[in-house]
Structure formats: C-alpha cells, structure tokens
Amino acid sequence: MVSGEREPGLRERKKARTRAELRHAAVALALEHGPSAVTVPEICAAAGVSPRTFFNYFDSKEEPLFAWDSWLSREATARLARRPADEDTLTALRNAMQETLPGVGTSGDWPARRKLxxxxxxxxxxxxxxxxxxxxxxxxxxxxxLSVPPSSLYPQLAAGAAVSALRASFVAWDPDTGQSGLAALLDRSFDLFTAGLLDGGGQGTGRRNRREPEKISDGDVEIP
Known part of the structure; x- marks a missing residue:
C-alpha cells in the first residue's frame, strides 16, 4: 500500500472478497464446462451468493472472466493521475502500474485464467x-x-508501450514467484523499452545499431 492511503474497512474487504469468489467460480466453471455453457445461477451457487448479489458486482456472466482487466485499467489510470507533476512520463507510468499490481489478486487465480x-x-x-x-x-x-490533445503521438505511443510492457510481464510471469516476481518483470519490461529494446534484451551478442535519441515535439511539449 502506498504511504498515506487508508486501510480498507470491513465492508470494503467483504465486497472485495465476494467479488474474488465470484471471479474464481466463474473461471473454474468456464474451464470445466466451457464459457458458453455456464450460467449465472451456477456461478452464484459455486460462490455461495444469490443472483441478486451477483448483479451488484457484474452485468453479465462473462464479466467475472475479465474482472482483472477492468480493475487494472481503472486503477492504473487513477494512480497515474495522482503521480507527482515533476515526475517524468515513463517513470510516472511505471510507478502507477507498480502501485496497481498488489491488487490484481492471488497468484492461484492466474494459471486458471491463462489456461482459459x-x-x-x-x-x-x-x-x-x-x-x-x-x-x-x-x-x-x-x-x-502533458496538456496536449489525447490523439497526440506521444500519449498514444507511451500508453501503448506501457500496456505492452504489462501484458508481456504477465505472459512471462511464473505465478509461483508471487507479486515480487511480477513486479520485477514489469520493471525489466520498462527498462527494455526505455533502452530501445536492444537485441535479446541486452543479453545476446547480436548486432546493435544505436543512435542518440532525438528530441521531438508533441504539441507544445518537447519530448526527449
């Protein structure tokens, strides 16, 4: 937890636990029977809640299968907005995502989701x-x-690179390494693309062609 943030209360913890149980049940049943064959009442029975409770958290039976993605999007964006203004863009993106990772759920959920x-x-x-x-x-x-239009090149490119770094980290992650292993992979991913994605991640002996980075202008913002 980031310094200055309050601990979640009992009600918040209970809601998070219910959401996690519904998510876990939905993924397990979809793996066993196929996503199209699973019904909301079956998910509720497995999680021990009523259909009314289910629809307090999700709008459809498919949503629990992608609950992580929706949460990550909202949380990472909110944390990015709270990063210090004097922090450079890529550092702010890295820190926002690192702050988000502890909330993605238990490592035991991810192998099932990946298999699904x-x-x-x-x-x-x-x-x-x-x-x-x-x-x-x-x-x-x-x-x-950055005080530029959302369609400007730099925000689009930086956001795409950050999401690619996150996705690559999850693909390469061994859940047995826990959150620390995932965090290390995310740091390594950011290091690689900020270094220009050297051949083999800087570990091989392939030929490398490097140039000094040129400064470009994105709107009124000079981007190194």
Whole structure:
C-alpha cells in the first residue's frame, strides 16, 4: 500500500472478497464446462451468493472472466493521475502500474485464467478490447498531464508501450514467484523499452545499431 492511503474497512474487504469468489467460480466453471455453457445461477451457487448479489458486482456472466482487466485499467489510470507533476512520463507510468499490481489478486487465480484463454481463443477478442480500452484511458490521463490533445503521438505511443510492457510481464510471469516476481518483470519490461529494446534484451551478442535519441515535439511539449 502506498504511504498515506487508508486501510480498507470491513465492508470494503467483504465486497472485495465476494467479488474474488465470484471471479474464481466463474473461471473454474468456464474451464470445466466451457464459457458458453455456464450460467449465472451456477456461478452464484459455486460462490455461495444469490443472483441478486451477483448483479451488484457484474452485468453479465462473462464479466467475472475479465474482472482483472477492468480493475487494472481503472486503477492504473487513477494512480497515474495522482503521480507527482515533476515526475517524468515513463517513470510516472511505471510507478502507477507498480502501485496497481498488489491488487490484481492471488497468484492461484492466474494459471486458471491463462489456461482459459488458451483453451477458448474466442475469449481473446474481448481481452484485446479491454487492453485497447486501457490504452485509451492511459493516453487520456497522459494527455491531460502533458496538456496536449489525447490523439497526440506521444500519449498514444507511451500508453501503448506501457500496456505492452504489462501484458508481456504477465505472459512471462511464473505465478509461483508471487507479486515480487511480477513486479520485477514489469520493471525489466520498462527498462527494455526505455533502452530501445536492444537485441535479446541486452543479453545476446547480436548486432546493435544505436543512435542518440532525438528530441521531438508533441504539441507544445518537447519530448526527449
């Protein structure tokens, strides 16, 4: 938890626990029976809640399968907006995402979610939409931070790179390494793209062509 943030109260912790139980039940049932065959009452029975409670948290039976993505998008964007104004853009993005990671859920949820997406590729389109939405939110927050239009090149590019770094970190992550392992991969991802993505991540012996970075202008903001 970031210094200065209050601990969640009992009601908030109970709501988070219920949401996690619904998410876990939805993923487990979708793996067992296939996403299209699972019903809301079945998810509720597995989680021990009523359908009315379910719809207090989610609008459809598919939403729990992507609850992480929606939460990550909102939380990372909110934390980016709270980063110090004198922090450079990429550092602010890195720190906002690192602050968000502890809330993504227990490591035991992720192998099941990864297996579900692999087994049912029809779900990948929804995941891609969620990632694109996250890029849009981050680009908007960056544009406001830099006082440029959201469609400007730099916010779009920086947001896309940050989301790609997050996605690559999750793909490479071994959940057995816990949150610290995921955080280390995210740091490494940011290090790699800020260094210009050297061949092999700077670990191989391939030929590298490097130039000194040129300064470009994005609106009224000079971007190194």
């Amino acid at each position: 997406l692999t087994t049912h590729p029809e779900l990948v389109g929804r995941l891609a939409q969620n990632l694109h939405h996250m890029e849009d939110l981050l680009a908007g927050a960056l544009a406001e931070r």
